[in-house]
Amino acid sequence: MSEKRIIYGLKCPIHSTYRYIGQSKAGLSRPQQHLVLSHNDKVNEWIDGLKLEGKNAIIDVLEDVPESTSIDYRERFWIHFFKTRGHDLLNAIEYPNFISTSSDRIPTTEIEAIGYSIKNERLNKGISQQELSKSAGISRSTLSLVENGESVNLSTLISLCKELGLSIALIDISGREPSQSRRERA
Numbered sequence: 001m002s003e004k005r006i007i008y009g010l011k012c013p014i015h016s017t018y019r020y021i022g023q024s025k026a027g028l029s030r031p032q033q034h035l036v037l038s039h040n041d042k043v044n045e046w047i048d049g050l051k052l053e054g055k056n057a058i059i060d061v062l063e064d065v066p067e068s069t070s071i072d073y074r075e076r077f078w079i080h081f082f083k084t085r086g087h088d089l090l091n092a093i094e095y096p097n098f099i100s101t102s103s104d105r106i107p108t109t110e111i112e113a114i115g116y117s118i119k120n121e122r123l124n125k126g127i128s129q130q131e132l133s134k135s136a137g138i139s140r141s142t143l144s145l146v147e148n149g150e151s152v153n154l155s156t157l158i159s160l161c162k163e164l165g166l167s168i169a170l171i172d173i174s175g176r177e178p179s180q181s182r183r184e185r186a
Helices: 029-034 041-052 071-083 110-124 129-136 140-147 154-164 180-185
Strands: 006-011 018-024 058-064
Touching: 006 029, 006 071, 018 029, 018 041, 018 071, 058 071, 071 110, 110 140, 110 154, 129 140, 129 154, 140 154
Parallel strands: none
Antiparallel strands: 006 018, 006 058
């Protein structure tokens, strides 16, 4: 059995921001290598600095990538996603030829990213919009709104994700500390 294909992020434990986004075709073994010795000199410098403060980077799995999906495309998506949200990535590379057609457009909002993921999974499974909308108990026009990045209610997204075998993960991408009122509620 082959190892899990993932997109991962290395997160700063001090600022709660992502500093590196990568892909692995060997599960967590590749991101764990960064904590010892990375192929990227900038990552090594950052990790060494954290170690001097008695800290280590946090490894987050951002996405499990099925065999039928381009892992390179998904890595570029996540790099773009976090870079456009102000994360100072050590491996942020511009991909001038990345957007080749309107269907390959990189989502720029969280809801667009969710819609893209739902559409991508539906197409990978060979399911029509009509079939998925019927099994999820929504109209085909609502599914189209979701896939095009329009806002819909959470219960619609949960129904679609259940039907496709997807999970919804909440990731704090803001890099901000939780507000005092949030901490008091916890």
